[in-house]
Amino acid sequence: MSGPARATQHASSKSAVLDVIRAAGTISRVGLINATGFTGATISTVVRKLIDEGLVVETGRAESTGGKRRVLLQLNHSSRYAVGVHLDHAGITYVLTNLGGSVVARISRAGAGAAEPRTVVARMAAEVKGLIDGVGVDHKRVLGLGLVSPGPLSSDTGMGLTPPSMRKWEDFPLDQELERATSLPVVLDNDATAAALGEHWSGGIGGTAISAALYMGTGIGAGLVINGITYRGSSGNAGEIGHICVDANGPECWCGARGCVEVLAGPAAVVAAARADAALAGSAGLTGRARSVSSDFAAVSRAARRGEPSALAILERSARYIAVAARTLANIMDLEVLVLTGPSFAIAGSVYLPVVRDELDRAFFSRAAHGVDVRLSRSAATASAIGGAALVLQSELVPLHEGLRLPENLADSEPAALPASGE
Ligand SMILES: [Zn+2]
DSSP: OOOOOGOOOOOOOOHHHHHHHHHSSEEEHHHHHOOOOOOOOHHHHHHHHHHHHTTTEEEEEEESSOOOEEEEEEEGGGGOOOEEEOOSSSEEEEEEEEEOEEEEEEEEEEOOOTTTTHHHHHHHHHHHHHHHHTTOOOOOGGGEEEEEEEEEOBTBTOSSOOGGGGGGTTOHHHHHHHHHHHHHHHEEEHHHHHHHHHHHHHTTTTTTTTEEEEEEEESEEEEEETTTEEESSSSSOOOOOOGOOOOSSSSSTTTTSBHHHHHSHHHHHHHHHHSHHHHHHHHHHSSSSOOHHHHHHHHHHHHHHHOOOHHHHHHHHHHHHHHHHHHHHHHTTSEEEEEEEEEHHHHHHHHHHHHHHHHHHOTTTTTTTOOOOOEOTTTGGGGGHHHHHHHHHHHSSSOOOSOOOOOGTTTSOOOOOOOSSSO
């Protein structure tokens, strides 16, 4: 899936080369020349700098193809780390990832609840320190902290739009306060967008791929990554796939429209259908007072795994609607890769994956030209927090345009020498 890096505007030749090595896993210097279009001399200089800075290591040799066996390069995974934090009303998930985006430490703690933002930030700083110290990583190797929360976040207005449970956080300068408390650079984004970038970074997806993450927590959203850049729309609300209409005369959705995929097929709709079936409600333990949508959705999924046909039928009906929404997204974006991720796919992904795959194999508009690689995330439950860390890795190490922060030891790299023609 890794194409020529020249389609992406990296801020420097060094970041372009690092991104190709990340996507390839292992690659030779000749491979880098082919992938980037840079000259052999440029590749040689840039690779030497990356090795000197400890970001890249030489690792064995490729199989001989007759001539000299080529030395392979890969990321030096333990050279840098990033912290990802998923902040929610109900819980805070922290991950520490290495340079390749793999999780090396993970903790879950109590959510923001009703506490004052300042109190929560002080606690978060202590929990971040505990996370890093717990695995003995030198704080100097930690590049920054990516904070992810449901709904749009903006560095101008703090949390901006907030769910009702977190109204206290409106206008709270969360990034600045957290930066002060942790002494780490802080970047912010919403959960689906961060999850998409996390899959892009750690899933071996090439720098020029058009990929999306279909994210299902209690709602349904999507994050889009185009040529390595997250597409956010004019207000950070791109990818609201949950509010695609799949039945013009369907029930009213909380967003004000009718027949949205979320109101027909989201976790709340699955739980409501299961509760309406007295036998299933009894066997799945859904009777009595309402619990959270996520715990009830998990109960329906467990019933389906136990082989209860009515539970499986409800989930498969949901999956067919979601597959139509996924096909719509794939058609509009001409997607190459679609990753199912988020807590609800972590629980029920095995039901949804084949239905979505079948829909795209059968009906994706451009299927004669190329297929869509539909995957279930390997880390769907913590995808947002991992995505938070990927935000840091990308903004610090492979900034895609000028103006993003570069670490001091990379700031002197030469500007990207993009080929003048060929595109
Ligand atoms: Zn809606």
